[in-house]
Amino acid sequence: MNIREATEEDFDEIWPIFHEVVSAGDTYAYSQDTKKDQALNIWVKTPRKTFVVEESGNILGTYYIKTNQAGPGSHVCNCGYMVSSKARGKGLATAMCKHSQKIAKELGYKAMQFNFVASTNEGAIKLWDKLDFETVGMLPKAFNHPAKGYVDALVMYKWL
């Protein structure tokens, strides 16, 4: 498993992962019908940096890191992680989250915040818990789950 910074040229391989995750509508606060050019903007152009996880030359996962709030909030970063369904359960999310914390510190961030974790996304919550993220907020019925309707969303946070 190799984690390296992404280039725009990687996006053809990132896109199927993004599309698979986002069209399901149960984890990310992006429109389920987000188009490829919008996704490129969201995932690669807007963030401060984007990374990919490769195995045997195939991209199996990806994450971005960006500043969560400007000005007085700019010491806190935000990350988003996606893993291809072909590669789940192999520790890619854990590896990316650890990698992102190292990168965050290198970039001078002091904390990392996840703004909007669907309370139904138990796998992610368990993982962030294990990596010492604290649930610091609970947004009542803030996530409109495609099957379960309005469910709570968590804010998770870690001082690095």
Added chain:
Amino acid sequence: MNIREATEEDFDEIWPIFHEVVSAGDTYAYSQDTKKDQALNIWVKTPRKTFVVEESGNILGTYYIKTNQAGPGSHVCNCGYMVSSKARGKGLATAMCKHSQKIAKELGYKAMQFNFVASTNEGAIKLWDKLDFETVGMLPKAFNHPAKGYVDALVMYKWL
């Protein structure tokens, strides 16, 4: 006191209020040296709608409303309010917040969220409390206050 939707032409009068509030660095997550064209983008162009409060033809306060998260989060809006130092203590923030809740419902939003309220901003917190916003999150040391250093930031929320 009259609250009406803002036009880009109003920005010459909005800008001194924005600049005064943001350059103080103790309430909003914008860079203290935000320039006028950036402020126009942040406050008028990017949000869904922007309003101003007028008295005797002078703009004394302003607020924006926007969607807080896309896709599964798009039923929750976010607002920001600013009052000129010349007009504080006259109930403008209360009037704008009540107005924004009415507008939010007209636009189809089901909830309103303030993402990043400095815990030192006691006036605002007391006001949102009174207007039935609930503190649903506490972000440890997420706000870098110009005088007090890293202080907590609150997430406040109201189902409309």
